[in-house]
Amino acid sequence: MPKVSMTVNGKSVSAEVESRTLLVQMLRDKLGMTGTHVGCDTSQCGACVVHVDGKSVKSCTMLAVQAEGAKVTTIEGLATGNELHPMQAAFKEHHGLQCGFCTPGMVMSAVELAKHNSNPSEHDVREWLEGNICRCTGYHNIVKSVQAGAKAMAAAK
C-alpha cells in the first residue's frame, strides 16, 4: 500500500492507504478528522470541501495519493483555539446552519470566495455556492452569513 504524506492544518501527517482511497476517506478514517463530511457519492453536495494548497476542493473527488506533499486545511483547522474564524462567527451570528452537516463544506467554500471577493453580492454568493447543497436553511441565512463573513475577513486583514 502506498504511503502518503501531507500537511494537515499545519501538522505533518502520513498514512499507508490503498491506492483507491479518497482524500476524504484518509482524513476521516485514517486521521480521525471527522469534521469533513460525506453527503453524496457523485461529487455534488460539497459537504467534503477542504482547502488543498489554498484552493477549495471536494475531497471526495481527489485520491489521497494526489494530495502527496500538499498543504491541506480542514474545518478543524480554521478556528484559533476557542476563537472562531470570522466566517464561522458569521454563520453563528446569522443562523447560517441548522443540522450542521453541510456546514463544514459551506464554511470552507465560503472562505475561498471571500479570499477573492471581500464584498460579494447575493448573486455572487448564490452562484459560488452552487456546488454546496444544504437541505435545512433554504440558503437565506447562509447567504447573509457569507456576505457578513467576507466583510469581517476583509476587516480583520
Added chain:
Amino acid sequence: MAVDGIGAAVRRKEDFRFLTGRGNYTDDIDRPNQTHAYILRSQSAHARLGKIDASKALKAPGVVAVFTGADLAADNVGGLPCGWGIKNKDGSAMHEPPHPVLAVGKVRHVGDPIAVVIAETLAQAKDAAELLKVELSDLPAISQVRDAIKPGAPVVHDGGPNGNISFDWHIGDADAVAAAFKKAHKVAKIDLVNNRLVANAMEPRAAIGEFDRATGDYTLYTTSQNPHVIRLLMGAFVLHIPEAKLRVFAPDVGGGFGSKIYHYAEEALVTWASAKVGRPVKWTAERSESFLSDAHGRDHVSHAELALDKDGKFLALKVSTLSNMGAYLSTFAPAIPTYLYATLLAGVYTTPAIYAEVKAIFTNTVPVDAYRGAGRPEAAFLLERLVDIAAAEMGMDRVEIRKRNFIPTNAFPYQTPVALQYDSGDYFATLDGALKLSEYSGFEARRAEAKKRGKLRGIGISTYVEACGIAPSNIAGALGARAGLFECANVRVHPTGSVTLFTGCHSHGQGHETTYAQLIAERLGIGLDQIEVSHGDTNKIPFGMGTYGSRSLAVGGTAVVKALDKIVAKAKKIAAHLMEAAEADIEFKDGKFTVAGTDKSKAFGEIALTAYVPHNFPLETLEPGLDETAFYDPKNFTFPGGAHICEVEIDPDTGVTKVVNFTAVDDVGRVINPMIVEGQVHGGVAQGIGQALLENCNYDDSGQLRSGSYMDYTMPRADDLPSFKVATAITLCTHNPLGVKGVGEVGAIGSPPAVINAVVDALKDYGVRHIDMPATPQKIWAICNSGRRAAAE
C-alpha cells in the same frame, strides 16, 4: 423576562461544535474492533428470490460473515412492524403483509436488501458482495398507483385479499356532500398529482450495532429522530431484546425531515449481527443507497370537486385519492394519507360538507411515509389549487373567494366536518399581512414591466392550516395508532444550581439545545450557560416519542414546563422552610425566592444546594434532591396556519421559472426564538419550492428509479432560490401553557400551491388551468412554444 428567555433571538448553543467540525454524527463514531457491513440490494423491482450462494464471498479477503434472510429466520428475527393500523370502509383491518429485514422468497423494489456482507473494511465487504451469487427470476413490476389497481396488474404481495390495495378508507358525510352538489351553482374540478419526493437529509443514514458479551447488553448508534421508538419497535417486535438490555443512541443527526423517524432494516441488521460476529458492526449509507432505502414522501393521485353557490361560498367538497405505499408499509405510512391528510381538507374554510376516500396501494417502489408536512402538504396543495380554479370558474378575485370562505376569527374553537376541532387562528390577519408584505397591490405594474422584457410574471396565493403534535394518545389510539403520543422531560437541578434537561424529543437541526434552555432560563432565572440539554440517548432519558410532526415545542416543550412546575413547587417548600415562612407566602421571580411583604430572599442556587446538602431541611415531609420528571399528553393537535404568496417570472424562450419574491406570514403560536423560527420557515419554503419546481422522484414503468442520485434528483441549490420575506401574525394555542403551535413544517405545507398558483397565473394567456409538480422548464416550454398545451393539463 430573562434576557435569554422567551422571545429572545438567542444565538445557538449547539453551533460551536458544528462550526468547528466537532459534531458527533453516527458515521463519525468508530468502535474498537469494529467491522463494516455492506448490504447487497436488489437491482430488480420485482423478482422471485432463489438460492444465494455465498461460498466465494466468504473466502474473500477480510470477510467475517455473510447473512441472508434465512439466517434471520433461523434466529426467529421478526419483520419490521407498522405502527398505525387503518380500517377499511367496511370496518375490516388493512392488508398488512410482512416486511422482512432481509428479503425472503421475493424482492419487491429496487433496493430491497438481500444479504449483508461483514468484513474488516468496507472496501473488502463491497468487493466480496460482488462474489455473491443470487438467483433472481424477474416478475412484471408496477410503479404507478393507477397501474397497480388495474385488473390483471402484477401483485406485489401474493395472496393479498384485494390485489395491491392495502386499505380503502373514507371519512366524512357522503350523503350530505351528494345533496349539496345537487344544489350547486357551479362545480370546480381538478385532477392532480402530488409528486413523489425524497427527503434527502444531508447526512445519509448510518447505524452501528455493538454487543457486550460480558453483560449481554446491546447498543445501537443510529441516525434517528426518535431513539426510544426504535428501541421499543426493534426490541419488542424484531429482535426480542428487553428494553433494559438495549440502548439506542442517536447522537448528532444531520437532518431528518421525517425520513429518520422509521425503524429501518439496517438498524436491526447491525444490532443482531454484532452478537453473531461478536464485534461491533457499522453500516453507513451511500447517497445512492439512501435514494433506494430511505422512505420516500407524498405520491398521491387525486380527483377533487368543489361545489359553490352563486356567491362563491363553498357548499361541499369531495375528494378521491390513490396513495402510493411503496412495496411495504413503513412505520407510520398508513396514518399519512388518512388522518394527517383527509382530516385537513376543510383547510381554512367553512365548507360544511366534506367526503374523502383514500385507497392505499402497494407498488414495486421504496416504501412511502411521512416527509416534512406529511399529508398536510398534499391536502393544502389540492385545496388551494381547487380554490384558484373555483375563482376562475366564478370569475372571482382569488383573495376575495378565500376571504369569503374563511372560518371567521370569532368562530374558534371551530369544529370541521372532518373530525378536527381548531382551537385558534386568524386567517384574515395572516393573509392581510402577506398581501402587504408582498406588495400584492403593486403586482400588475410589475407584470406589465416584466412583459416589456419578454417575461411572463405571475403571482399565487395559498392560505393553509395544518395540524401539529398528534394527540391525544387515547384518540390517536382509537384511530389506529399503536403508540402513545405524549412527551417526557426530566429537569435535573444539580447541587450548585446548574441544570440538565433530559428530553425525549430529538434535535437534528431544530436548535432544541437553545430553545429548551430559553424556557428554563425564563422560568428559573438562571443563565443559559448554566443549562445543558441532553437528548438522543435512551440510557439517559426516561422515555420519549421523539421529534416529528412539529411536536417538539407544543408537546416536548410543554413537558419541560410541567417538569419545571414541579421543580418550582418543591423549591418553594424548601425556601419556605429555610426562611421560616408559610409556603403560600413564597414568591419566585427572576431566580429568587422571597417571602411576600418582607425583604427575606434566597437565590435559586441556595435552594438547590440545600436540596442536596439537606442539613437544614424538612426531611420528615420532603425528600432531598431537586430532580423532576413530567409526562405530558396533549388535549388536542395544535393548528398553525398562514398565508404564502409567491411571485414568479417565466422565460417563455427557455421555460425556466424563477421565483422572484416569496412571502410567508405564518401563525405558529407563541415564538420562543424568532431567529430559529424564521430559519425553520426558510427551510420549509425551500423544500416546498423544490417540490413545486425542481424535485421529482421518478420511476419508470418497470420500477427502476430514474432519479437515484444528485445528478438526476434536482435538489434546490442556492442559485435556484431567492431570499424570503418572512413574518408571523400569531394567535395563541389555547390548550398548552406556552400557547405554542409549531413551525417545523409550515413552510413546506404553504408554499407548493403558492408557487404553482403563480406559475398558472403567469401562463394564463396560454389557457393553462393546472400544471403538475414539478413545473419543469420542459413542461413550461412545451406550453409556451409548441402548442402542446394539453400535455400539461
